[in-house]
Amino acid sequence: MHYHENIVLIGMPGAGKSTVGVVLAKSLGMQFIDTDILIQERTGKMLQEILDEDGADAFKRIEEETILSLHSSRAVIATGGSVVRSEAAMAHLKSEGVVVYLEIAYEEMEARLKNITARGILLLPGQSLREMYDERVPLYEKYADLTVACSGEDLESVVQRVVEAL
Template sequence: MTLTDRLNGINVYLIGMMGAGKSTTGAALAQTLGYQFFDTDAVVETASGQPIADIFAAQGEAAFRQLETGVLAELSTYRRLVIATGGGIVTQRQNWSYLHHGIVVWLDVPAPVLQARLAQDQARPLLQRPDWESHLATLLSQRQSLYAQADVRVSVGAEDRAEAIAARTLALVDQRIRSEADSAVLN
């Protein structure tokens, strides 16, 4: 039985900080599993007809989070999806009710690696400030305990490529599913 069979159509949700590689890894995972891939940020932009930075500027973060929750709620009704979520999706309690419809995978990337990846990124609204590096560290610190609620944690290093991260993720998801199946048999 393959991992896709063991998943039985359950969605895979990728969580983690901006710059963690959720979109790239998610696309690789979806291809391997034969699932469809969605990025909640891209869906928000398509649904609203505007870039996330414009939503933040015109309506604020709370309005963006509301749109993001709506997108997550809609996607969670489907099966056989890999969904890359926005870095702050875990901060809204109700989002966990949608995430728990599938396997939640945390791409855990150390702050220095995130800083290197995001140093030239002008598109992230939460980083458009002079002290962006310390703000990024603060966000990571605030969200870490929320990310730690994931079903699977994948440690990602600076040199890791998406294919290697995807392979590790699949192995850890498979291990998690098998251990849950073993527990169910024992109970």
């Protein structure tokens, strides 16, 4: 692993991409980028507002544009859980770094997402949390260079596992 590349974290909502990302960046001396925060800065809206006011398609387009405009090096990049639905965004991220899938079991995700509405989770119209999980798992697996199991693990041990995997 060359640390001039980026480390891109993908995974379900609640998998810990942002929290793991911050600690990982600190421990490797890299910068930290959270694409959800970039989207909020770019639009001046909370993620949930974009979903509610503009819809899922608009959100996907904004997320894709935000990621395609990202040209960083030596960064840990935490992505939104829905990023894998964009082939263009994932191709761009893969070309500039190593993609690490933080894998959690469905039950763990459900437990971590106590308050789903404020989190800006991209559920398609009529889609249940379970359906979203089942739809995304194969996509995360397809794009991952490395997979780190995170269920039942605390923050420090997940960070340690990611470092070891790299």
